[in-house]
Amino acid sequence: xxxxKTNQEFLAELPRLAxxxxxxxxxxxxPTHPATHGIFQNVLQMDGERIxxxxxxxxxxxxAFEKIAxxxxxxxxxxLTDRLNYCSAPINxxxxxxxxxxxxxxxxxxxxxxxxxMVMELARxxxxxxxxxxxxxxxxALTGFTYxxxxxxxxxxxxxxxxxxxxxTNMGRIGGFERDFNEIxxxxxxxxxxxxxxxxQEFEDLLLRNRIFMDRTMETGAITAERALNYGxxxxxxxACGVDYDLRVHEPYxxxxxxxxxxxxxxxxxxxxxxxxxxEEIRQSLSIVRQALDxxxxxxxxxxxxxxxxxxxxxxxxxxxxxxxxxxxxxxMGEIDPPVGNVYHAVEGANGELGFYLVSDGGxxxxxxxxxxxxxxxxxxxxxxxxxxxxxxxIVVMSxxxxxxxxxxx
Amino acid sequence: MSELTFKIIFxxxxxxxxxxxxxxxxxxxxxxxxFLQDRLGPxxxxxxxxxxxxxxxxxxxxxxxxxxxxxDRLLFIAGPAIFMCTALMTSAVIxxxxxxxxxxxxxxxxxxxxxxxILYLFGVVSxxxxxxxxxxxxxxxxxxxxxxxRAASQNISYELAMGLSxxxxxxxxxxxxxxxxxxxxxGWAWNILYQPLGFLIFIVCAFAETNRAxxxxxxxxxxxxxxxxxxxxxxxxxxxxxxxxxxxxxSSAVLASLYFGGYQFPFVSDLDPxxxxxxxxxxxxxAKTGFFIFLFIxxxxxxxxxxxxxxxxxxxxxxxxxxxxxxxxxxxxxxF
Numbered sequence: 001x002x003x004x005k006t007n008q009e010f011l012a013e014l015p016r017l018a019x020x021x022x023x024x025x026x027x028x029x030x031p032t033h034p035a036t037h038g039i040f041q042n043v044l045q046m047d048g049e050r051i052x053x054x055x056x057x058x059x060x061x062x063x064a065f066e067k068i069a070x071x072x073x074x075x076x077x078x079x080l081t082d083r084l085n086y087c088s089a090p091i092n093x094x095x096x097x098x099x100x101x102x103x104x105x106x107x108x109x110x111x112x113x114x115x116x117x118m119v120m121e122l123a124r125x126x127x128x129x130x131x132x133x134x135x136x137x138x139x140x141a142l143t144g145f146t147y148x149x150x151x152x153x154x155x156x157x158x159x160x161x162x163x164x165x166x167x168x169t170n171m172g173r174i175g176g177f178e179r180d181f182n183e184i185x186x187x188x189x190x191x192x193x194x195x196x197x198x199x200x201q202e203f204e205d206l207l208l209r210n211r212i213f214m215d216r217t218m219e220t221g222a223i224t225a226e227r228a229l230n231y232g233x234x235x236x237x238x239x240a241c242g243v244d245y246d247l248r249v250h251e252p253y254x255x256x257x258x259x260x261x262x263x264x265x266x267x268x269x270x271x272x273x274x275x276x277x278x279x280e281e282i283r284q285s286l287s288i289v290r291q292a293l294d295x296x297x298x299x300x301x302x303x304x305x306x307x308x309x310x311x312x313x314x315x316x317x318x319x320x321x322x323x324x325x326x327x328x329x330x331x332x333m334g335e336i337d338p339p340v341g342n343v344y345h346a347v348e349g350a351n352g353e354l355g356f357y358l359v360s361d362g363g364x365x366x367x368x369x370x371x372x373x374x375x376x377x378x379x380x381x382x383x384x385x386x387x388x389x390x391x392x393x394x395i396v397v398m399s400x401x402x403x404x405x406x407x408x409x410x
Numbered sequence: 411m412s413e414l415t416f417k418i419i420f421x422x423x424x425x426x427x428x429x430x431x432x433x434x435x436x437x438x439x440x441x442x443x444x445f446l447q448d449r450l451g452p453x454x455x456x457x458x459x460x461x462x463x464x465x466x467x468x469x470x471x472x473x474x475x476x477x478x479x480x481x482d483r484l485l486f487i488a489g490p491a492i493f494m495c496t497a498l499m500t501s502a503v504i505x506x507x508x509x510x511x512x513x514x515x516x517x518x519x520x521x522x523x524x525x526x527x528i529l530y531l532f533g534v535v536s537x538x539x540x541x542x543x544x545x546x547x548x549x550x551x552x553x554x555x556x557x558x559x560r561a562a563s564q565n566i567s568y569e570l571a572m573g574l575s576x577x578x579x580x581x582x583x584x585x586x587x588x589x590x591x592x593x594x595x596x597g598w599a600w601n602i603l604y605q606p607l608g609f610l611i612f613i614v615c616a617f618a619e620t621n622r623a624x625x626x627x628x629x630x631x632x633x634x635x636x637x638x639x640x641x642x643x644x645x646x647x648x649x650x651x652x653x654x655x656x657x658x659x660x661s662s663a664v665l666a667s668l669y670f671g672g673y674q675f676p677f678v679s680d681l682d683p684x685x686x687x688x689x690x691x692x693x694x695x696x697a698k699t700g701f702f703i704f705l706f707i708x709x710x711x712x713x714x715x716x717x718x719x720x721x722x723x724x725x726x727x728x729x730x731x732x733x734x735x736x737x738x739x740x741x742x743x744x745x746f
Binding site: 025213 | 552553712
């Protein structure tokens with residue numbers, strides 16, 4: 001698939017047009033279809049099992065988060081970001097905190113950065129577990145999915161120890177975390193690092209060299225690097241095409257430059273490459289988590305920036321200390337006087353560049369906030385990627401792109 | 411006991427056994443899947459959940475009977491019925507145990523010893539696809555139709571290879587009667603030793619004929635929602651699902667009979683005809699059948715499924731040439 005063909009060109013190549021009196025079948029893939037995880041719709045024109053043309057419909061779960069955010073103080077926007085890519089909510093949370101910190105000019109201590117890195121990489125692992133195991137489900141192998149899913153649960157238990165929530169975490173605060181990691185966090189993360197790689201290896205063995213799986217995924221939904229870049233694709237889906245673009249390396253944030261890891265890249269940009277890339281990214285993330293954990297444990301117990309204007313004072317201080325009470329009140333009411341200006345900050349989300357464009361007019365809420373959601377961009381490429389392929393391929397491609405409806409619609 | 415009375419009792423018993431085994435195959439499937447996936451599986455209804463199939467049946471009976479307004483009502487109802495009937499009919503020619511001799515009377519442990527048993531089996535199994543086709547078409551739903559078309563083309567393609575693999579088996583045993591074929595395999599003389607390639611082709615086709623993973627394209631839930639049974643509810647859905655398990659049971663029994671000696675087992679074959687031999691033979695037969703049922707389940711929960719075109723390629727470009735080759739090799743062996 002080099003340059004994108006127009007519909008007419010594509011139709012002209014089809015042998016079926018010898019009998020143009022027979023119309024194509026319209027098939028509604030979604031909004032309620034088991035493979036459209038979340039809600040979105042594809043209106044497919046089918047020639048038997050072959051897809052002639054696909055058209056996407058989005059907006060089924062549009063909740064107007066960007067507009068809601070314009071009426072909320074900064075710290076109240078964190079729970080909105082949870083609901084973008086709900087498979088890796090902590091990355092969204094951290095991305096938002098980093099954006100606001102960039103606006104406010106807060107410098108976070110190294111330990112806070114490492115804590116964030118650890119949480120973000122755990123979230124990345126959880127997201128990739130879901131994406132790759134669901135790819136297995138969509139090709140018909142349910143066993144791998146249920147087998148590795150309990151480790152995603154285990155990551156959720158780690159979140160639970162950090163912030164008390166599991167899926168929509170609302171983790172951390174502007175300036176750091178609300179509390180230090182407790183012993184159980186370290187214990188559970190160590191256990192995860194010890195036991196998960198073997199489980200993942202088993203999962204990989206089940207699919208990676210499986211003839212049926214390879215036949216199903218190779219050369220399906222392939223996209224060239226050029227087309228992918230034109231669409232604005234990022235993350236694992238772009239790296240599968242052979243472009244080594246990763247924000248953690250190209251524009252390091254949150255002290256990622258202190259870590260030693262590699263960026264896996266693919267060659268063909270097909271479904272199989274995306275699967276392999278995500279597998280390898282899980283390995284790299286495990287290594288980052290290990291490095292971060294060692295550093296966190298060896299450092300002093302600092303878990304937030306020392307910014308009394310923006311970071312909530314400890315509760316016991318609020319009851320005893322006048323200054324603390326004032327700051328508590330002001331921060332809770334959103335009266336933190338942010339500077340006027342606009343910032344863009346992007347983090348390497350689990351499935352691509354997750355950006356926050358924040359315009360502040362100095363008021364208590366953002367003047368304008370825009371989320372750059374990678375899923376929104378991937379889904380635009382979907383019709384081109386499945387055109388001329390079979391219905392089964394469309395399902396597999398959709399799940400390997402990891403389109404999350406919450407992030408797609410915002 | 412007259413022969414007619416015995417036959418009637420036996421047929422009812424085979425009927426009951428088929429249903430019972432199919433029922434507990436669903437339980438075995440769920441338990442084994444749970445084991446393979448590191449879960450518990452059904453464990454609430456009765457000890458270890460052994461009443462689960464009953465609970466499922468009762469649940470299905472109490473569900474709302476939904477017939478889409480745009481469907482073809484008569485065919486919609488006929489579909490599951492055809493599928494279930496043909497599934498149950500196949501058990502007629504399977505010899506379940508050695509003959510029982512009491513007081514000089516011989517009772518055959520087979521509902522009907524047709525001299526064209528294999529052809530009968532083949533014909534009835536082919537009829538089964540009508541149940542799917544009729545049900546899928548009558549639903550008036552595109553997903554159902556796609557599932558039904560897939561089922562029809564899949565069954566036709568794989569029947570050819572299956573038929574050819576049986577041709578070479580028939581060449582070895584020179585009989586079309588299942589009973590003769592089983593009787594020839596006494597002791598260790600199982601057909602698998604003479605027809606290893608034929609067995610492989612047959613088992614792949616058996617998976618395709620029963621619409622089981624990795625060939626479960628007609629109902630693959632991630633693409634076609636439910637395939638041909640998308641629109642069915644209540645016990646009509648139950649019949650479709652249940653008939654699949656009867657197919658699994660019958661296919662396993664046929665596999666055991668054709669290639670693994672059926673009720674034949676080294677010592678059991680040497681016993682004098684009588685109740686003991688019949689009982690042991692029956693047990694051997696069910697053990698072999700059970701093994702194949704296990705194989706069906708094991709494979710389902712391990713492999714991903716094929717894509718439609720790959721399935722057709724495998725059937726037409728790999729299995730049929732191999733089956734023809736197998737016929738030729740067998741012919742050469744018989745000739746020299």
